[in-house]
Amino acid sequence: MSERADGAKRPEKAATWELYDRLIEGVPAGIAVRDYCLGTRWTYVEADCGMGVSFSCKGGAPYALKDDLRKADLRRVAGLAKSWCFEEASLGVAALNAWYSRPEMIDGLGALYDDPVELPDGTTRKLDAFGAWRPRIEEAHPDGDARVVVVGHFPHVDRIEEYAQLTVLERSCTSPLDTPDPACEYVMPLADYAFITGVTIINKTCPRLLQLAQRATAVMTGPSVVMSPVLFEYGADTLAGSVVEDPEKVSFAVKTGKGQFFGEALRMSWVSRPGC
Known part of the structure; x- marks a missing residue:
């Protein structure tokens, strides 16, 4: 252990x-x-x-x-x-x-579902995993010294720099924020919080990344996350995935590349390990 x-x-x-x-x-x-x-x-x-x-x-x-x-x-x-x-x-x-x-x-695992969040400019958006975890990270690390590692360059990931020390691991580096993903062996064991894209289940890096993140609070995030509690046994603390809200809208969005995929076709969902 x-x-x-x-x-x-x-x-x-x-x-x-x-x-x-x-x-x-x-x-x-x-x-x-x-x-x-x-x-x-x-x-x-x-x-x-x-x-x-x-x-x-x-x-x-x-x-x-x-x-x-x-x-x-x-x-x-x-x-x-x-x-x-x-x-x-x-x-x-x-x-x-x-x-x-x-x-x-x-639902029997205590799943939570997203709701629109009102932003300071009066607009609304769906709350992502980073926004949901921000208050907890700021409370635990008020000096902004939390080490956060994000696997995958998600939209708006740069906002994490407002309240924590951020490392973004990315296979195809296109941003000054990005660090090549082999660096996971060096930075993940030092992380306080690790946000890991569900794409790692597809490319088979998930088991190793979860092992490297044993010290961290590990959040699997994105539509590719398999919402099974089996992942808790391998190191995940929270599964921030999604459920299909409207199959017809999913089908249309996938086939045409148009339509509202997030918030209408899909609904973000959360399941956490007991005690987390």
Whole structure:
């Protein structure tokens, strides 16, 4: 067992396929896929139990999937999450979310859902994970000395610099804020708070990043986050993912690249580890 900065204990797990196998095995057999789309930016899988989404991650091994996945077993499609072709893995994670990221599954875990937040200029926006955690970070570190590591360059991530020491880990560095993601081995063990994009589940870096963040409060964030409490056993403290609010709007947004994806098609949801 390791001890986090706040004294909490957590298991030292960095299992590779174990996390994925447990998520896949948790999807019941016999659920049929109705429709799916690997879009330019987002991916969805719709099954008899519901719809799930993920980011469309590019790269890795060549795309080799030739089968039509409609009417395929959802658990089989979820198994694509282990593929080293990241497009196939995107479909697999969306399939996992079609089962796990539903109100029927997460309400019993104490799920919270987002509401519009009024900004000083009179406009409103949906509260993201960083805005939601800001008061807690400022209260715990009033001198602004909290070390925050964010995996993935999220919109408005620069706001964290207003109240904490920020490091943004990014695979494709395009901003002065960005640090190449191999730096995770150096900066993540020193973090007080770690915000980790759900895309890491697709590209298979999630287990190692959670292990590196054992000292930190670890928040998995973004639509690709699989809303399963299994992730708590591997180091996550909060899952800040989403549920599909309107399948038709999700389908339209994924296929056309238009429409209101966040706030209408998707609704942000939160599940935290007991005691967190």
